[in-house]
Amino acid sequence: MTAATGEVATGEATDAESIAPLSKRWRRGWVLEFAAMAGFYWLYESSRGWVAGTTEAALANARGIVDAQKWLGIYWERSIQQAFLDERWFITFWNWWYGTVHFLIPAAVLVLLYRTRPARYVRWRNTLLAMWAIGVLTFLLYPLAPPRFLESARIIDTSVGYTNLGPQRELEFRNGIPTKKTLEQYSNPYAAMPSFHIGWSTFSALALWPLLRRRWLKGLVITYLGMVIFCIVVTGNHWLLDVPGGWAVVGLGYATAVLIERVVSAVRRARARPASVAVGVG
Numbered sequence: 001m002t003a004a005t006g007e008v009a010t011g012e013a014t015d016a017e018s019i020a021p022l023s024k025r026w027r028r029g030w031v032l033e034f035a036a037m038a039g040f041y042w043l044y045e046s047s048r049g050w051v052a053g054t055t056e057a058a059l060a061n062a063r064g065i066v067d068a069q070k071w072l073g074i075y076w077e078r079s080i081q082q083a084f085l086d087e088r089w090f091i092t093f094w095n096w097w098y099g100t101v102h103f104l105i106p107a108a109v110l111v112l113l114y115r116t117r118p119a120r121y122v123r124w125r126n127t128l129l130a131m132w133a134i135g136v137l138t139f140l141l142y143p144l145a146p147p148r149f150l151e152s153a154r155i156i157d158t159s160v161g162y163t164n165l166g167p168q169r170e171l172e173f174r175n176g177i178p179t180k181k182t183l184e185q186y187s188n189p190y191a192a193m194p195s196f197h198i199g200w201s202t203f204s205a206l207a208l209w210p211l212l213r214r215r216w217l218k219g220l221v222i223t224y225l226g227m228v229i230f231c232i233v234v235t236g237n238h239w240l241l242d243v244p245g246g247w248a249v250v251g252l253g254y255a256t257a258v259l260i261e262r263v264v265s266a267v268r269r270a271r272a273r274p275a276s277v278a279v280g281v282g
Contacts, residue, residue, distance in 0.1 A: 019261065020118035021125075030114065037110070037125070044132040049187035051136055053143020058190035062145040065193075065239045066153065074240050077147050078155055080233050091162045094231045102197050105224075109204045117211065123257050124207040131199055131253035135191075138249070143190035148236035155236040195238045198246025201228040206250065 023029030023036075069075040084090050106128070113121035147155035205221045212218050232238035 019122050019264070021114065021122055024118055033114065040129055040132065044136065045187065047136040048139060048191055051140035052188040053140070053190050055145075055190075058143040058145040059150060061142060061193075062147075062150045062153075062239075065144065065241050066150070069239065069241060077233055077236070077239065078153065080230075081156060081158075081236060084234055085156060085158075088162060091158050091234070094234050095158055095162055097227070097231050098197070098235050098237065101228075102200060105204045106200045109207050113207060120207070120211075123254075123261065124203070126257035126260055127207075127250070127253040128203060129253075130256035131196075131203065131249050134249050134252050134256075135194060135196060135199070138194060138245075139188060139191045142193055144193040144239075144242075145190055146192040146237050147239055149189060158235045192238055193242050194245030194249045195232055195242035196246065196249075197228055197232050197238070198243050199249045201225055202247055202250045203253075206254075 021029070021033055023033040026032070066075060110121065110125065110128075113124060147153050148157040201224065205225055208221065209218070212221065229243055232242070233240065
């Protein structure tokens with residue numbers, strides 16, 4: 001999905017800089033690019049549901065996360081949430097943030113890069129696609145219940161009793177296990193690790209960072225990252241250890257995108273070599 005161009009983007013390899021989206025070849029090609037990304041996102045969301053793990057495994061892994069965080073001294077989810085539960089407007093704000101900003105910022109970043117930095121767009125688009133694939137594989141191999149699904153953690157489900165965009169039915173448990181009625185509200189209730197709220201926000205920050213010239217903009221991006229971490233914890237949707245999980249997915253996705261670029265460049269050089277030899281002989 002790439003085509004040659006003369007653009008040079010700061011901080012990227014020369015071969016990568018000569019690549020732009022194939023859709024740039026056509027007028028209104030952005031429509032095709034949008035349709036392709038929408039299709040891949042649908043596949044990602046559908047795959048999340050297809051690979052949902054068992055309740056037993058997800059709760060066992062959640063208890064393991066709790067033990068690990070206690071050992072690390074960062075088992076803070078309940079204390080953080082309890083400090084703000086009485087402020088209904090505050091929790092409502094973070095519920096809305098959780099359900100909207102998560103999608104809007106990465107989309108806006110991709111649009112900006114597509115319009116102004118096509119070569120950089122290709123690298124980060126491929127990073128995102130790789131992140132989705134890695135995420136689905138992780139959901140399959142390591143199902144993890146979020147804090148609000150582990151009854152012993154005593155984390156409140158803020159989607160109940162506060163204004164929220166998603167399901168608003170109270171979670172039901174039987175012998176400490178979420179009931180079938182509760183689980184049916186979600187395509188995959190056990191996709192807490194990695195946190196894609198962290199993955200997508202970090203993806204957005206890194207994709208934009210070299211383009212930011214003003215310190216206040218960089219400060220705003222750093223603040224945004226901190227707000228996302230606070231959001232996923234105060235709403236009871238993620239464990240703190242889901243945060244480095246999100247970072248790891250970004251790193252692996254980026255490494256995959258760079259590898260793709262190198263393979264494409266190697267193939268192009270191999271194809272160009274016979275033509276160069278033929279010209280020299282002539």
